[in-house]
Amino acid sequence: MASNSSIVTLKAIMPTVSKFDLRSVTAEVQKELENEAKYLEKQFKKTTRTWKHKPRFESITAVTGQSMELLVGTDDVIYGWVNNGTKKHPITPRNKSGLLRFRKDGYKPKTRVGVVNSFAGRKAKPPLYSFKEVTHPGIKPRNFAANIARQREKTFVRKINNAVKRGIRLSGHGM
Numbered sequence: 041m042a043s044n045s046s047i048v049t050l051k052a053i054m055p056t057v058s059k060f061d062l063r064s065v066t067a068e069v070q071k072e073l074e075n076e077a078k079y080l081e082k083q084f085k086k087t088t089r090t091w092k093h094k095p096r097f098e099s100i101t102a103v104t105g106q107s108m109e110l111l112v113g114t115d116d117v118i119y120g121w122v123n124n125g126t127k128k129h130p131i132t133p134r135n136k137s138g139l140l141r142f143r144k145d146g147y148k149p150k151t152r153v154g155v156v157n158s159f160a161g162r163k164a165k166p167p168l169y170s171f172k173e174v175t176h177p178g179i180k181p182r183n184f185a186a187n188i189a190r191q192r193e194k195t196f197v198r199k200i201n202n203a204v205k206r207g208i209r210l211s212g213h214g215m
Contacts, residue, residue: 065207071203
């Protein structure tokens with residue numbers, strides 16, 4: 041290594057358990073994760089507020105040792121199509137007539153790309169069209185999960201840092 045190089049080395053010096061009680065820190069972080077999970081579930085529910093189909097959102101929180109986990113989401117297939125988008129695909133009839141019948145003019149979706157919310161939308165207006173097969177153009181991904189995470193990241197980090205500080209104070213060590 042050249043003599044003019046600069047190296048910064050960081051080493052975490054963790055207090056021993058006898059001097060520092062991690063239980064209070066863990067408890068405070070767990071409480072904050074549970075609060076954040078409730079908030080995030082509300083954000084996800086906003087994206088389906090006007091839907092007839094109501095996906096179920098769930099959360100998992102865990103704090104173990106020096107790691108924490110917060111997962112909020114759904115395994116709902118329709119929500120996945122809207123959140124992640126779909127590719128262009130053929131639609132064929134499933135009825136005896138062998139025809140697809142639908143209206144296409146005036147349709148407005150209930151969700152928008154990049155917006156964490158849902159709106160009234162609008163059904164398509166007459167006339168009724170009939171086709172033997174159509175190619176659906178696909179669904180543009182709404183990216184709700186990524187947008188929610190991006191909007192909340194700074195607040196989440198601040199809240200977790202504050203929870204750690206509260207836990208340290210509660211353990212009898214000032215910070």
